[in-house]
Amino acid sequence: GPKVLQIPSHQIIDMGQMVTLNCDPVSNHLYFYWYKQILGQQMEFLVNFYNGKVMEKSKLFKDQFSVERPDGSYFTLKIQPTALEDSAVYFCASSLEAAGNTLYFGEGSRLIVV
Amino acid sequence: GDQVEQxxxxxxxxxxxxxxxxxxFTTTTRSVQWFRQNSRGSLINLFYLASGTKENGRLKSAFDSKELYSTLHIRDAQLEDSGTYFCAAGDTGGADRLTFGKGTQLIIQP
Known part of the structure; x- marks a missing residue:
């Protein structure tokens, strides 16, 4: 099936440093998403993005978070500065259209903040 | 309470x-997606439903948007079916914001 690629798969970072998580969505998809999963818990929506803009974000999407997709390259989630509670697996997803479409997820980027 | 009770x-x-x-589902839901998360953490798409039922091999899913529930039936379970199964409700708003349930941890024993 369609593949969403995420880089890196794992990263350990010192608290206060910046981290960028990269996502290569399905090639013809237009809508992009980030979800956060803390170990053993459910996935939680962070943000969705279309046409260069954030469409909707949850209260988990703190001011330290930002997303962009410069010139159709990677869709990125940047956290600056990182905090201990940012440790989680971050999943990127994409879909062809906004409504009534299957979301395809990447394999996740495991972030450990120490 | 939670929007999605699994x-x-x-x-x-x-x-x-x-x-x-x-x-x-405790609120109106436009669609439901079912996923299996394997031991590596990968999310595997199983079904997307806006209504009715779908079947794929030994799996069958149904979604009743009026009665606000969805089911996933597993027939003739195999060892490789082990994993955590998540359902996710599709938002009735614009872009497809999914609200996930807490998951069912399924273990298949020989």
Whole structure:
């Protein structure tokens, strides 16, 4: 099936440093998403993005978070500065259209903040 | 309370048996997606439903948007079916914001 690629798969970072998580969505998809999963818990929506803009974000999407997709390259989630509670697996997803479409997820980027 | 209530939270089946997982929605839901998360953490798409039922091999899912529930039936369970199964409700708003349940941890025993 369609593949969403995420880089890196794992990263350990010192608290206060910046981290960028990269996502290569399905090639013809237009809508992009980030979800956060803390170990053993459910996935939680962070943000969705279309046409260069954030469409909707949850209260988990703190001011330290930002997303962009410069010139159709990677869709990125940047956290600056990182905090201990940012440790989680971050999943990127994409879909062809906004409504009534299957979301395809990447394999996740495991972030450990120490 | 949670928008998506998933049950059971854990389930153990012997190979060859069958069972069903369920999600109840507390608010109007446009669609439902079912996923299996394997031991590596990868999310595998199982079904997307806006209504009715779909079947794929030994799996069958149904979504009743009026009664606000969805089910996932697993027939003739195999060892590789082990994993955590999540349902996710599709938002009735614009872009497809999914609200996930807490998952059912399924263990298939020989």
């Amino acid at each position: 049950s059971p939270s854990a389930l153990s089946l012997h190979e060859g048996t069958s069972s069903a997982l369920r999600c109840n």
